[in-house]
Amino acid sequence: MAPTLYDEKPEVGDLIEIFRGSYQHWAVYVGDGFIVHLAPPSEHPDAGASSMMSVLTEKAMVKKEELWDVVGTNRWIINNSLDEEYKPRPAHVIVRETSALVGSELPFCVFRGNCEHFANEIRYGKAESRQVRKAGEVVMAAGLAAAVGIGIVALAGALFGGSRKEKNTQ
Template sequence: MAQSASRCRQIISQGPERQEAPSCPAVTSRAEDPALERTEMQPEPKPGDLIEIFRWGYRHWAVYVGDGFVVHLAPPSEYAGAGASSVMSALTDKATVKKELLSEVVGRDRYRVNNKHDDKYPPLPPGKIVQRALQEVGKDVLYKLSSENCEHFVNELRYGIPRSDQVTDAITAVGVASLAIAGVSLISYIVSRNRRQNQ
């Protein structure tokens, strides 16, 4: 029965609309079926909105340009069949700007509209954001995980300011981890030295 319910969940979650397969038992909560979280109806994006896509280990970003399409910076890790891997992105220095259906870019991952810097930077008019995004489609551009990634790209289109919180957060995390390691090493050294002196 568990296998049958699992198959039913797959049928339900793969369709464009959440529908019950005729012979499937009702699934009523996210606790019963985590796939429902992924297929929950998202608010309809508006042209110029930034779309945050939750990949395993990182977030991918795109700009919604209307009619179900997004424009995004696609390093090799974002190509169909490449497997979502930030390691692949780190090993390349080029990416292609693509216009694709939001549903295809998202795949089985979760996403949300996230214009998180609107309170800090005034966004450009939606028509201008879309125009700028569409002008970039098809171009091969420089790609650097640290300074020219998909998040830098979409923020440049929306605000005219390239920035990536993922990079800032990673740098902060590395700094904190380095300090913690240095602190533990120092304490270990002091304790070890004191033990030797007491012997």
């Protein structure tokens, strides 16, 4: 099981992944129990399905809030999984940058600029979303499976169901 606040305390710059049911919300821990995150208007712990409507918004706010106020009763973990791929920026740079951004309204796009993109940009200097990448892979796999299925049906039709010339017995 992944660590929680009861097992492990986050350090400045750690990424916090909050499980909201059908998606994850991401934030950056900035110390003293606070996180900074990119939050569409509908993003809050008890939003439930209405939080999914955040995909329709074009702007979101950079907020500094207490970790537990954002987490609510949801499960969360420290998730710095991209550390193997990218070098984290120094903690003082993360704090300086997040402080400068708090209160800003930024463009929001679930595919190109969501809360995970924001958090990874702050920690690594790379705006990336594994959530979006995984969703894209699922869509691509489903599309490929459908295309293969159609191809097999077409091939079977060509091999076994093609037109047969009837013998003309005159």
